[in-house]
Amino acid sequence: MSRTQWRALAAVALLIAGSGVLAAAGPAQAAAPVIPTLTNIRTGLNTGFDRVVLDLGSGPAPAVSYQLVDELTADPSGEIVWLTGEYFINVSATPAAAHDLNGNLTYTGPQKFRTRNLHNVMAVALTGDFEAHLTIGLGVRSRTTVNVFTLTAPNRVVIDVAH
Numbered sequence: 001m002s003r004t005q006w007r008a009l010a011a012v013a014l015l016i017a018g019s020g021v022l023a024a025a026g027p028a029q030a031a032a033p034v035i036p037t038l039t040n041i042r043t044g045l046n047t048g049f050d051r052v053v054l055d056l057g058s059g060p061a062p063a064v065s066y067q068l069v070d071e072l073t074a075d076p077s078g079e080i081v082w083l084t085g086e087y088f089i090n091v092s093a094t095p096a097a098a099h100d101l102n103g104n105l106t107y108t109g110p111q112k113f114r115t116r117n118l119h120n121v122m123a124v125a126l127t128g129d130f131e132a133h134l135t136i137g138l139g140v141r142s143r144t145t146v147n148v149f150t151l152t153a154p155n156r157v158v159i160d161v162a163h
Contacts, residue, residue: 034059035132036155037106038098041124043115049147049160050118054093054136056155057106062093062134064157066148072137075128084114084123085139091148093157095132119163120144 036059044051056062067090072081098107112125120140128135138161145162 032101033095035095035097035101036060036062037100038096038126038129038134039106041107041109041126041136043118043121043124045118046160049162050115050121052115052121052124052136052138052159052161054096054134054157054159056093056096056157059155060095061150061152061155062096062157064091064093064148064150066091066146066159068143068146072125072127072139075133075135076130081112081125081127081137083112083125083137083139085141087140087143089138089140089146089159089161090127091136091138091157091159093134093136093150096134096157097132098126098129098134120161 036056038054039057040055042053042055044053069088069090072083072088072090073079074081099105107126112123114123115121120142121138122141123139125137127137136159138159140161147160149158150156151158
């Protein structure tokens with residue numbers, strides 16, 4: 001066998017041996033994504049609007065949206081969430097959760113509560129915590145302007161509902 005053939009054979013042997021080592025090591029483990037977790041829900045009366053704040057842990061700020069709906073439903077079951085109010089606002093934050101990676105609750109407050117100190121918002125409910133999709137429902141007295149946005153350092157979702 002020529003010197004070139006020996007080198008080629010050695011290179012192939014090394015390549016096969018290296019592949020075996022990589023295969024034995026298994027696929028590379030990707031780092032789990034950091035999902036901000038709900039830690040608290042606060043409410044406050046301001047001039048001209050009611051404010052609901054969702055305090056979140058570290059991670060990227062979630063994308064937020066809201067819908068005016070006829071009724072609130074629990075995610076993922078789809079069951080109706082009964083809440084005080086004439087009208088309802090469904091607020092969604094993604095990615096966000098109310099539990100950690102081990103399934104432990106990070107928000108231990110009430111799942112539903114009345115907001116007697118506010119003018120328009122009558123009640124708040126945690127309506128969903130499924131696959132990094134967090135939903136909150138608000139029961140309100142009247143349909144009016146809603147503004148939903150995020151703040152960082154620390155992460156918060158802010159929901160302003162006009163009086």
